[in-house]
Amino acid sequence: MLETFPRTAVLVGLMLSVGGCALTPRSGPTASAILSPAEEEASYELVELTPATMAPYLVRTTRNASPGLIRARAANGFSIGPGDTLRIVVFERSDGGTFATTATGGTVFQAVRVDDRGTVTLPYAGRVRVAGGDLQRAAEAIRGALASRAVDPQVHVEMVSSPGQSVLVAGEVKTPGRVTTTEGPLSAVEAIARSGGPTAPPRAVEVTLNLGGSTQRMPYSRLLEQPPIYLNRGDSVVVEANAQRFTVAGAVTRPGLHEMVSQRMSLLDGLGVAGGLNDDAAHPGNVFVFRLREGMDGTPRPLVMHLNLAKAESMFVAQRVALQPDDAIYVTNAPVYEIGKFVTPLVRALAIGTLVGGS
Numbered sequence: 001m002l003e004t005f006p007r008t009a010v011l012v013g014l015m016l017s018v019g020g021c022a023l024t025p026r027s028g029p030t031a032s033a034i035l036s037p038a039e040e041e042a043s044y045e046l047v048e049l050t051p052a053t054m055a056p057y058l059v060r061t062t063r064n065a066s067p068g069l070i071r072a073r074a075a076n077g078f079s080i081g082p083g084d085t086l087r088i089v090v091f092e093r094s095d096g097g098t099f100a101t102t103a104t105g106g107t108v109f110q111a112v113r114v115d116d117r118g119t120v121t122l123p124y125a126g127r128v129r130v131a132g133g134d135l136q137r138a139a140e141a142i143r144g145a146l147a148s149r150a151v152d153p154q155v156h157v158e159m160v161s162s163p164g165q166s167v168l169v170a171g172e173v174k175t176p177g178r179v180t181t182t183e184g185p186l187s188a189v190e191a192i193a194r195s196g197g198p199t200a201p202p203r204a205v206e207v208t209l210n211l212g213g214s215t216q217r218m219p220y221s222r223l224l225e226q227p228p229i230y231l232n233r234g235d236s237v238v239v240e241a242n243a244q245r246f247t248v249a250g251a252v253t254r255p256g257l258h259e260m261v262s263q264r265m266s267l268l269d270g271l272g273v274a275g276g277l278n279d280d281a282a283h284p285g286n287v288f289v290f291r292l293r294e295g296m297d298g299t300p301r302p303l304v305m306h307l308n309l310a311k312a313e314s315m316f317v318a319q320r321v322a323l324q325p326d327d328a329i330y331v332t333n334a335p336v337y338e339i340g341k342f343v344t345p346l347v348r349a350l351a352i353g354t355l356v357g358g359s
Contacts, residue, residue: 028250031286031332034304044302049317057305059264059322078165078182080130080138081233084114085160088122088142090153098124098150111160124149135159167231169195171239172205187228191237192220200241203263208238221263244325248274251282251331260325267307268318270329277309277331284309286332291324 091106099107118131125145130138139155146153166178174196198205205220244260253275289305
């Protein structure tokens with residue numbers, strides 16, 4: 001038994017002398033490897049997060065929110081177009097004229113289609129151009145065409161259907177399809193609402209707007225924040241689910257891939273989603289955020305942010321620093337925990353050896 005103890009003690013001492021912590025399994029690099037990388041590995045920008053340096057990384061709020069990806073667009077005025085179907089009523093003031101009187105409801109033409117040339121054809125009026133104007137202008141044009149054929153004719157025009165006076169809402173909405181614009185100005189948010197709204201939570205939705213030949217893409221939450229973007233005939237809105245996620249690794253309670261529960265998550269929120277630091281293993285002074293940013297030339301630029309949560313002020317920093325989609329949060333193990341990972345098996349081995357030697 002006396003011989004077993006010295007052999008084990010020598011082995012433990014040898015492992016400690018060669019940096020035994022590096023021999024144990026872990027979920028990522030050591031703090032020293034991140035903070036003091038080898039020259040050939042120093043390809044990232046390292047930022048120490050403090051109250052003095054956190055300004056460029058703050059959570060976006062309504063006060064510092066960036067503008068929408070596109071300017072708010074006004075709606076074009078309503079106009080009749082080819083393919084529209086109109087209901088036209090013509091009446092005269094007295095009996096005996098070409099058309100029925102007001103008292104009898106006038107002469108009704110229930111479904112008059114606007115042809116490809118933008119005109120309608122009516123008895124006595126012939127071919128009348130109505131495209132490009134609103135319903136009032138169409139009525140005036142028809143009335144002018146009938147002026148020599150009726151006594152003080154009055155004309156009323158209504159829209160029955162208008163395939164062209166609509167926008168397409170497609171993708172992850174409850175009732176995809178066409179939404180009419182004949183009822184007045186229609187914004188992108190209203191079009192999505194009339195289609196039943198997104199099938200996914202707003203934070204996990206992106207919208208592509210096809211507006212008069214230009215295409216813009218933005219998060220649905222951004223679309224809700226900015227001034228209305230009005231749609232015109234022929235425009236389309238595509239709603240797509242796009243869940244935003246981030247990764248948490250190392251000494252936390254629930255490591256893994258997590259979904260962002262808000263567009264304005266902070267680093268502290270992200271740690272909270274992961275259940276917080278593991279009290280038995282974490283080193284609160286070594287919380288890291290790994291992020292890929294797009295540089296001016298379009299190439300990714302690695303950024304590593306370091307936060308020392310052992311300082312009280314760092315809790316406020318973590319509360320204000322923004323977490324972005326695809327970020328990776330990493331918390332290193334405490335040195336004592338690393339030592340314990342290989343000392344514990346050796347102590348067990350020593351105990352077994354003692355028992356065996358004693359027998």
